[in-house]
Structure formats: structure tokens, C-alpha cells
Amino acid sequence: MISLKQLNYALAVAQTLHFKKAAEACNVSQSAMSTAIHEMEKQLGFQVFERNNKQVLTTTQGRVFLQKAQTIKLELDELHQLSQLNAAPLSAPMKIGVIPTIGPYLLPKVLPKVRSAYPDFKLHLVEEQSHVLVDMVRRGDLDGAILALPFPIEGLISFEFWQEDFYWISHQDECPSGVKEITSNELELEKLMLLKDGHCLKDHALEACQLKGEDGEQEFAATSLHTLIQMVAGKIGTTLVPEMALEQLVQNNTEIRSVHLNEPGPHRRIALIIRPNYVRVNDLELLKKMFCQALREGQHTPH
Numbered sequence: 001m002i003s004l005k006q007l008n009y010a011l012a013v014a015q016t017l018h019f020k021k022a023a024e025a026c027n028v029s030q031s032a033m034s035t036a037i038h039e040m041e042k043q044l045g046f047q048v049f050e051r052n053n054k055q056v057l058t059t060t061q062g063r064v065f066l067q068k069a070q071t072i073k074l075e076l077d078e079l080h081q082l083s084q085l086n087a088a089p090l091s092a093p094m095k096i097g098v099i100p101t102i103g104p105y106l107l108p109k110v111l112p113k114v115r116s117a118y119p120d121f122k123l124h125l126v127e128e129q130s131h132v133l134v135d136m137v138r139r140g141d142l143d144g145a146i147l148a149l150p151f152p153i154e155g156l157i158s159f160e161f162w163q164e165d166f167y168w169i170s171h172q173d174e175c176p177s178g179v180k181e182i183t184s185n186e187l188e189l190e191k192l193m194l195l196k197d198g199h200c201l202k203d204h205a206l207e208a209c210q211l212k213g214e215d216g217e218q219e220f221a222a223t224s225l226h227t228l229i230q231m232v233a234g235k236i237g238t239t240l241v242p243e244m245a246l247e248q249l250v251q252n253n254t255e256i257r258s259v260h261l262n263e264p265g266p267h268r269r270i271a272l273i274i275r276p277n278y279v280r281v282n283d284l285e286l287l288k289k290m291f292c293q294a295l296r297e298g299q300h301t302p303h
Contacts, residue, residue, distance in 0.1 A: 097133035097145035163266035184209035
């Protein structure tokens with residue numbers, strides 16, 4: 001009979017396509033994992049994985065098996081969580097994902113409030129790009145994730161809790177005095193610096209400005225908003241940042257100006273995404289309210 005342990009081993013191998021890495025993730029020896037999966041394949045009557053010295057591949061039958069194994073794992077996880085439905089709010093650990101253009105600006109506002117109200121709550125955070133977090137939520141590796149919408153999340157449910165616009169950031173020497181608003185037509189595109197491809201913030205910024213990717217071709221693409229701000233301070237160009245990031249990135253830098261992007265908004269929507277059958281919805285609803293309250297209290301007045 002195939003065991004849950006064997007299913008978990010198979011799912012770990014499918015995720016990493018590497019027996020050694022999968023064994024490390026499951027805290028077992030590589031030989032023990034290989035033996036368990038070999039026995040499982042004997043019971044199934046077909047190979048789930050093709051492996052040689054160079055690579056691990058999933059067979060056609062293996063892909064079907066792994067989809068069903070993932071469903072079984074998720075349903076079992078939800079069964080285990082049923083015992084927590086009557087427990088006190090936020091009394092069980094939770095693992096939440098967050099994208100890099102939200103985490104550093106939302107979490108410092110909200111985590112102290114969460115710790116104060118629920119001192120025993122254990123919150124594990126994973127920072128990754130949106131497509132990685134969506135896959136992790138689908139697999140059950142995360143309880144939920146905080147994303148910026150629009151973003152494709154087929155099969156998942158979103159609970160929106162914040163909307164915001166972008167602000168144009170420039171060096172004070174390159175910003176006409178008295179300017180409070182700027183339209184995309186007034187931006188010098190050759191000076192506009194955005195995050196590199198793969199960050200949804202870049203797509204949202206281009207969409208807000210009604211630009212295509214090729215319209216905003218740039219010589220420099222950063223991996224963080226902090227880096228972009230340093231480039232602006234060095235008079236290398238200008239950038240766009242979301243409202244929630246202004247306090248950290250701009251307020252204490254007297255050489256930098258922030259001007260509201262006067263284009264139809266909201267320019268991005270912030271939401272918590274979960275699986276449709278996720279059991280601890282009440283806990284996530286409570287966190288969502290705390291996120292929203294923290295952002296309201298920290299709303300920025302541009303300078």
C-alpha cells in the first residue's frame with residue numbers, strides 16, 4: 001500500500017527534479033528516498049520518474065499520478081487543520097508569501113501590531129516573485145500569499161485589502177518646482193528606470209502609463225526599489241514607486257521629489273490569495289484586516 005510518506009517524497013522530487021535536494025528538503029538520506037520511491041513505483045506498476053546520472057524527468061503517467069498525489073496531500077492538510085477551526089484566533093503557525101515590492105513596506109507596519117495582539121502566533125514569511133508564490137499556494141506549501149493585482153491566479157481566490165497609485169520619483173534638480181501631478185505623456189521615457197523583467201511592479205507601472213514593454217526599454221534594470229532610488233539620487237534617471245513604499249524610500253531624502261502619477265487608478269491592487277478550500281479563512285481574514293489598518297495609519301503625504 002502506498003504511504004503518505006512516499007507521496008511526499010515523490011512530490012519533493014517532482015518539485016526539485018533532483019533526488020539529493022529532495023532528500024535534504026525531507027530530512028532523509030538520498031538512499032532512503034530512492035528506495036521508498038522505487039517501492040512505490042513497483043506498487044504502481046509504472047515509473048513516475050526517469051532518472052540517470054545527469055537529470056530527473058517526470059513520465060507521462062507520472063505527471064497524472066503527481067497531480068492526484070498533490071490533491072491528496074492538500075486534502076489531508078486541510079483535514080489536519082479542521083481541528084484548529086474552534087481554536088483561538090491565530091493560535092496555530094502560518095506560512096505566508098509576499099512579493100519584494102510589498103514585504104519591506106507592509107511588514108514593518110503590521111508585524112509589531114500582530115506581535116502585540118497575538119504574542120504566541122508564529123508567522124513564517126517567504127519573499128519571492130509572484131509566479132513562484134502562486135505555485136507555492138497551489139501546491140499547499142504556503143497558507144496564502146500577498147500579491148499585487150492584476151496577476152494571473154487561476155484556480156485561487158483573492159481577498160483584496162488595499163489599492164494604491166504610483167508616484168514619479170526624481171532628483172529635485174530635475175523636477176520643476178511646484179509640480180504636484182504628472183501624466184505619462186510628460187515623462188521622459190529615456191530617463192525612466194524600472195525593475196527588471198519578472199517583477200510584476202514593472203508590468204503594473206507600464207500599464208499605468210499605458211506603455212508597452214518595448215516603449216520603456218532601459219539600459220539599467222534593478223532588482224529592488226532601494227537600488228532604483230539610489231540611482232535617482234545619483235541623477236542617473238527617474239522611476240515610479242507605489243505609495244506604500246514612499247515613507248521608507250523618499251521621506252528622509254531631501255534631494256528627491258515624489259509626484260503623483262496622474263493616470264486612471266488604482267495603479268495596483270493588493271490582495272491576499274488562498275486556495276478555494278482553505279480551512280483557516282477566518283485567521284487570514286483577521287490578518288487581512290490588520291494589513292489594511294496598518295496601511296491606512298501609514299498613508300503617505302508626498303513632498
